[in-house]
Structure formats: structure tokens, C-alpha cells
Amino acid sequence: MEPVDLAVTALHGSVGDPALNSMNFLNEVAQHYPDAVSLAAGRPYEEFFDSALLHEHLDRFRRHLTEDLGLDRAAVDRTLLQYGRTKGVVHHLIARNLAVDEGLTVDPESIVVTVGCQEAMFLVLRALRAGPADVLFAVAPTYVGLTGAARLVDLPVRPVAGGPDGVDLADLRAGVRRARAEGLAPRACYVMPDFANPSGVSMTTGQRRRLLELAAEEDLLLIEDNPYGLFPADGTARRPTLKALDTARRVVYLGSFAKTVLPGARVGYVVADQRVGEADGTVVPLADHLAKIKSMVTVNTSPISQAVIGGALLAHDCSLVAANVRERAAYARNLGHLVDGMARRFPAGGPVTWTVPAGGFFVVVSVPFPVDDALLHRSAREYGVLWTPMAHFYDAGKPVNALRLSVSAVTPESIDLGLDRLAALVADTTAGVGAPV
16 A cells, blocks of 8 residues: 555545546546547537637627727736636626516626636525525435535535426425424525426426425525526427516526637636625625635636626627527537437337436436446456446435436437447347446
């Protein structure tokens, strides 16, 4: 055994938590098997990437600072090149985008621009975790990034049943009341109302209203995460966000430009307009306190990255719906192609079933055997196809008989090849052929 300088037990308990290992593990598997078809990654479509647009976006944002905001050259350079405002420098454009695309009016000062949506999650959970009795609820299966962020701030996460309506309201209410009976303090419930990761399920408008009513009755905040809302596949009108329906400031809204503009920019944001009463009697938005936390974590979000995002927003009059017409069509095409491909390869009424979401990136496939990380390695090594074990989205960490497929970063041709390989894996595993799982 090699000598060590630190024992893992001397580090924060989260470093050994499976939730923190999931993203790294899945990325490493993909790197180890570069020739495998990846139906695992929830990355945006790459065919439309164009690095030449970076300069156009930067130049457009520079002109905005000069022509629209009246800054001189020195102030423009300072805005782009110097340490910047902790809350961000494109907050006013994000507010315009929310008004244009979501019909949502927010004060730009209630917005904090973050290093991706992942930082936004962390800031919110860090602020809400006031003491050891605090607990968070999350619809299961849950995005692993939320679970991992909660581990970092020692905030326990209690699962809420999802189901076809997106959230089981009776289960949420019962869970909240049970927690209070145990002496705990339920703080919030994390939800992804549109094409959720990983389930793909969306909430109806009626269900969203009922969830807001429950939150008010139970004095609970809702943390709404909306990375996929712009990508319905069936051509129908988009549903209002929870935040757009929120009349009592129950919703903390998380947004990201990773799927809609550029993942490499690493820019997200949080809308936190909840009123916080200060010790001196003043009232400030929750965003002010999130900015304080951010100043001790990342200081500020790269102003150059923000400028790229700002320029992209300005290019489309701050409408990401308009900016993503090609992307929405590509995702809808791929989703339909994958669902049709599943039907061609697996007979109806058989042991293999799958979801048919109305949009987004993800399809969940149920199979007649446990799915774990060892099976994923075998799938990549022997069959040349990658996917995500659904166990990563449940807190128990035990294998479940399901896997997630993603349609976002592939072509129809690679979907066909990947599904052929997946069908072979499923057939052999069901028949007991190959390595034990």
C-alpha cells in the first residue's frame, strides 16, 4: 500500500459520496471508449457550432455597451476585462429575455449571473441551509447535480414521487408534514417541470398551478430548473413556467445558456426575488445574499463569457426561442427517430418498454435486468454503445432495471447504429450471454 498524506475520513464526507462521483464517472467512461456511440451525454447538438460567431457576439455586446448604455471606451474595456460586478453584467438582457420568451417580468436586480446553472444551484442551497434540521425535497428520479450540490452543503434530500404528472402532490404534502412531525424544517422542493432530466416528464399547466397552491399552503419554496423548456418536439405551444405563474414569490428560478446558446461559455443565472427582512429592518431580494455567497466562491462570472451570451441575445432581440429554431427541429427529429427506432427493435408487449416524452433530450428505457456501472462498461467495451444507468438519479445507489438515452448530441445515423448495438446488448443480457451483471 502506498503511503498517504491524508485519510479520506479527514475530508468532508461529501467527497466519498456517490452523487459527487457520477458526473466524473460518466465522463471518464466516454473518454475510455471514444469509438462507442454515445447515447448518454445530455450535451447540446454540435453541428451548428461556429467559433466565428464568438467575435460577432463580442462585437455586438461592445456596441451595446457604447451605443445603448453610453459607456466610453475605457468603461467598455473595464466591463469586459476587469473583475466584474458579482451579480453580472448581462442581468438586464436576461430580464429582457425572460419577458420576451416567458412573459415574465423580473427586476434585473433579482438576477445573479452564475458560472453555469450548477453554481446557481449551489448558491441557493447554501443560502437555504440554515441549520441541521433543514431538509430539501426533490422529485425522483433527480438530476444528480442537484443531489451533489446538496451534499456539499450538508442538506439532506428527501425524494418525492414523480409519475406521469411530473410530481405526486399528495406524496409531497405527506413528506413535508412527516418531516415537520420529525422536528425537521422543509425548506424547498426542487422540480424540473419541462422535459425533466432524466425522466423526460412534463407537468401540465393545471398541475403547475396546484403545485404553487401546495407550496403556499405548506410554506415551501420551489426551486424551478428549466434547461429544456425551449425544446418541445410536437409543435404545440410551450407551457408557462412555474415562475411565470408565481404571484407570491414562491419560486426561485434557475436558468442556463448551456443548451440554448453555448455550453463552453459556462453561463447560467438564478432569479431570486424573494424579500428578505434584514436585522436593521430593511428588505432586500434574496439575490443580494446569493451574490454575497458567490463573491466568496467564484468572485464573479467571466465578463467575456457573459459578453458572448449577451451578444447572442442581442442578435435575436433577446429571444432564445427565435435563436433556437434549428436546434429545436434537430432535437425533435432525433427524439422521433429514437422512439420510432425503439419500436422497430423491441416488440410491443415485450419486456422492454420506453417513455415517449413530448420534448427535451431524454428517453428512459426499462429492461428486464438490473442496470449498473459494470453493465455500462461492458456495453461500451463489447457492444460499442454508451448510455446512462438510471441508478445515478436515485439516492439509494442500487441498480434499477432502467437506463437513460439522450438524443441531443447525435445524428439519426448514429442513433440507428447505437440502437442496433443496444438491442444486441439487451438480447444477450436477457438471455444470460456474456459477463454476469
